[in-house]
Amino acid sequence: MQKAVILILAVSICVLGNTCGGNCPSNDCPSCLCGTTPSMQSISYWCSKYNWNQACCQCIVSHESGGNANAENFNTDSSYDVGLFQINQVNWGQCNGGNVPCDPNQNLQCAIDVYKWGGNTFKLWSTAAGCGCA
Secondary structure (H helix, E strand, O other), rough: OOHHHHHHHHHHHHHHOOHHHHHOOOOOOOHHHHOOOOOOOEEEEEEEOOOOHHHHHHHHHHHHHOOOOEEEEEEEOOOOOOOOOOEEEEHHHHOOOOOOOOHHHHHHHHHHHHHOOOOOOOOOOOOOOHOOOO
């Protein structure tokens, strides 16, 4: 009986939530767009690839993905944020040809576009204010 209860609980957890191997810490991603293996990256390395405020970039990426290039979040509006910079799904068509920007290079290019769309600021990231960068 105890084994049956444990099995039912394990199946319920799998059905109700999906952590994508740790890439979806909110445990609610319907699918694993960036896979199920974390890809930890140097935040300072990726931030240094563009001429923006490095402290702001590093703080935002740290809060958005923790440096996991395969991080993803499923939002309450049913859109995804993915990658180092957590690029929202509404931007993928304009910044990555409609493809999911899990690759760090693609994600960076999308982040640069979003940064420019925000008037060369980080104001379009929800974590910008908390980092003192909005």
